[in-house]
Amino acid sequence: MEKELWKGNEAIAEAAIRAGCKYFFGYPITPQTEVPEYLSLHLPEIGGCFLQAESEVAAINMVYGAGGCGVRVMTSSSSPGISLKQEGITYLCGSEVPCVIINVMRGGPGLGTIQPAQGDYYQATRGGGNGDYRTPVLAPANVQEAADFVRMAFDIADIYRNPVMVLADGMIGQMMEAVEWHDIEKRELPAKPWATTGTQGKREHNVINSLYIQPEPCAEHNEKLEKKYKLIEEKETRYEEIDAEGCEVLFTAYGTTSRVCRAAMKLLADEGIKAGLFRPITVWPFPYAQLKKAAAQNSVKAVVVAELSLGQMIDDVKIALEGSKPISFIGKAGGLVPTPREVADAAKKAIGR
Numbered sequence: 001m002e003k004e005l006w007k008g009n010e011a012i013a014e015a016a017i018r019a020g021c022k023y024f025f026g027y028p029i030t031p032q033t034e035v036p037e038y039l040s041l042h043l044p045e046i047g048g049c050f051l052q053a054e055s056e057v058a059a060i061n062m063v064y065g066a067g068g069c070g071v072r073v074m075t076s077s078s079s080p081g082i083s084l085k086q087e088g089i090t091y092l093c094g095s096e097v098p099c100v101i102i103n104v105m106r107g108g109p110g111l112g113t114i115q116p117a118q119g120d121y122y123q124a125t126r127g128g129g130n131g132d133y134r135t136p137v138l139a140p141a142n143v144q145e146a147a148d149f150v151r152m153a154f155d156i157a158d159i160y161r162n163p164v165m166v167l168a169d170g171m172i173g174q175m176m177e178a179v180e181w182h183d184i185e186k187r188e189l190p191a192k193p194w195a196t197t198g199t200q201g202k203r204e205h206n207v208i209n210s211l212y213i214q215p216e217p218c219a220e221h222n223e224k225l226e227k228k229y230k231l232i233e234e235k236e237t238r239y240e241e242i243d244a245e246g247c248e249v250l251f252t253a254y255g256t257t258s259r260v261c262r263a264a265m266k267l268l269a270d271e272g273i274k275a276g277l278f279r280p281i282t283v284w285p286f287p288y289a290q291l292k293k294a295a296a297q298n299s300v301k302a303v304v305v306a307e308l309s310l311g312q313m314i315d316d317v318k319i320a321l322e323g324s325k326p327i328s329f330i331g332k333a334g335g336l337v338p339t340p341r342e343v344a345d346a347a348k349k350a351i352g353r
Contacts, residue, residue: 001180001181001182002180003178003179003180004178004179004180004181005176005177005178005179006143006147006176006177006178006179007034007143007173007174007175007176008104008143008146008168008172008173008174008175008176008177009031009032009033009034009035009038009104009173009174010034010035010038011143011146011147011179012035012076012102012146012147012150012166012168012173013034013035013036013038013039013042014038014042014147015146015147015148015150015151016039016074016100016150016154017039017042017043017046017048018151018181019072019150019151019154019155020072020154021048021072021073021074021100021154022043022046022047022048022049022071022072022073023043023048023049023063023066023071023072023073023074024036024039024043024048024049024050024051024073024074024075024076025051025053025058025059025060025062025063025066025073025075026052026053026056026059026075026076026077027052027053027054027055027056027058027059027077027081028052029056029077029078029080029081030078030106030114030170031078031104031106031114031115031116031170031173031174032076032077032078032102032103032104032170032173034173035076035102035104035173036050036052036076040052049066055084056077056081056082056084056085057084057085057087057088059075059077059085060075060084060085060087060088060089060092061088061091063075063088063092063099063101064088064091064092064095064097064099066099067092067097067098067099068095068097068195068196068208069195069196069197070192070194070195070196070197072100072154072158073099073100074099074100074101074102074154075099075100075101075102076101076102076103076104077101077102077103077104078103078104078105078106078170079103079105079106079107079108079112079117079119079120080108080110080111080112082101082103082120082123082128083123083128085101086123086127086128086129087129087130089101089127089128089129089135089163090127090129090130090131090133090210091129091210092162092163093129093131093133093134093135093162093163093225094131094133094210094221094225095208095209095210096161096162096194096208096225097161097163097208098157098158098160098161098162098163098164099157099163099164100150100153100154100157100163100164100165100166101135101163101164101165101166102150102165102166102168103120103124103165103166103167103168104168104169104170104172104173105117105118105119105120105167105168105169105170105308106169106170106335107119107333107334107335108120112334112335113334113335114170114335115170115334115335115336116169116170116171116172116173116174116256116308116335116337117169117170117308117309117333117334117335118169118254118255118256118257118307118308118309118312118313119308119309119310119312119333120167121167121283121307121309121312121313122312124137124165124167124283124284125137125283125284125286125316131222132222132225132226133225134162134229134232134284135162135163135164135165135284136153136156136160136162136164136165136232136236136282136284136285137164137165137166137167137282137283137284138152138153138164138165138166138167138238138281138282139166139167139168139254139255139280139281139282139283140166140168140172140255141172141254141255141256141258141259141279142172142177142259143172143175143176143177143178143179144177144178144179144180146166146168146172146173147179147181148184149166150166151184152184152185153165153166155187155189156232156236158189158190158192159187159189159190160228160231160232161194161228162228162232167255167283168255169255169256169308170335171256171337172255172256193206194206194208196208232285233285236282236285237282237285237286237287237290238280238281238282238287239278239279239280239281239282239287239290239291240277240278240279240281241276241277241278241279241294242262242265242276242277242279243265243274243275243276243277244276244277244278244294244297245276245297246274246297246299247274247275247276247297247299247300248273248274248275248299248300248301248351249268249273249274249275249276249300249301249302249303249304249347249350249351250275250276250277250278250294250295250300250302250303250304250325251264251265251275251276251277251278251303251304251305251306251343251347252277252278252279252280252291252303252304252305252306252313252317253277253279253305253306253307253313254279254280254281254283254313255308256308256337257306257307257308257337257338258277258279258306260306260337260338260339260340260343261275261277261306261343262277263340263343264340264341264343264344264347265277266340267340267341267344268344268347268348271344271348273347273348273351273353274299275347276294278290278291278294278295280313280316283313283316286316286319286320287320288316288319288320289320291317291320291321292320292321292322292324295320295321295324295325296324296325300325301325301326301350301351302325302326302327302328302347302350302351303317303321303325303326303327303328304327304328304329304330304343304346304347304350305317305327305328305329305330305331306329306330306331306338306343306346307329307331308331308332308333308336308337309331309333310331310333311329311331314327314329326350328346328349328350330342330343330346
């Protein structure tokens with residue numbers, strides 16, 4: 001199968017179309033604006049609906065309405081725009097409405113910068129809305145994965161009746177790389193008898209709602225959701241290990257930063273230091289047990305966490321390792337990216353070389 005050169009944001013948009021998404025509601029914000037731009041042109045060509053909402057708040061509530069009808073729907077934004085969508089995201093989770101949310105991260109906090117960053121990790125994995133809810137989060141490291149993960153995200157959303165986020169950074173959104181439009185894993189998808197498609201006099205009305213006035217029904221609903229989240233943790237945790245066996249240094253990174261670590265691994269190899277990489281692909285559910293196993297090797301002297309932030313995923317790494325190995329950190333915020341040399345030097349310092 002031939003590969004094609006695609007810009008990350010446009011590949012994300014095309015992947016959504018190929019996944020059967022026919023509805024998009026969003027608002028432009030750098031560095032993800034090419035996603036709505038592409039869909040504004042191509043969704044109408046397949047009979048879909050593109051609508052630029054008056055705000056991010058309006059957009060996520062339009063997603064709520066369309067998703068409640070059982071159709072495949074997506075929104076996209078970047079960092080502060082995702083912040084505005086948080087109330088709608090918790091409503092979607094509480095009402096069990098599937099959809100896909102794209103966050104192409106920029107530097108923050110606040111308006112920050114339009115340069116790439118990973119400072120939205122807490123927001124994505126812990127949630128910025130109210131209540132006990134979780135959102136599966138896929139973190140691509142290249143444009144090919146961005147395209148693949150969007151199609152996977154729609155299936156995961158439908159299987160579990162839950163929003164799913166694809167968490168990229170501005171570099172992946174803006175770079176151009178070769179993409180192969182191959183088939184992805186075919187999954188058995190459930191019917192949607194819950195959808196608000198109109199009764200035609202043949203069934204009871206469907207009501208989509210997250211409001212429970214009495215505490216007992218609300219508690220019961222929360223317990224039901226918790227069982228679903230446990231199932232997602234069991235079935236959907238994804239990760240990648242690269243040259244981790246017998247390594248002296250174990251890098252832990254996701255997204256673009258994992259690519260910097262791979263370049264640092266080559267520099268360290270030239271100096272006689274074997275380094276490996278553990279890359280979470282789902283940052284929620286986080287692969288705690290798998291990371292702990294990788295770090296438990298006798299050869300591993302230190303785990304080095306690299307992020308385009310001042311340290312957020314490192315909290316999950318600490319939870320995973322439970323104090324079993326030394327953990328050090330290298331990161332930059334505000335749109336700056338550490339060089340492979342800086343990452344390699346941080347690894348050498350961590351092991352006293």
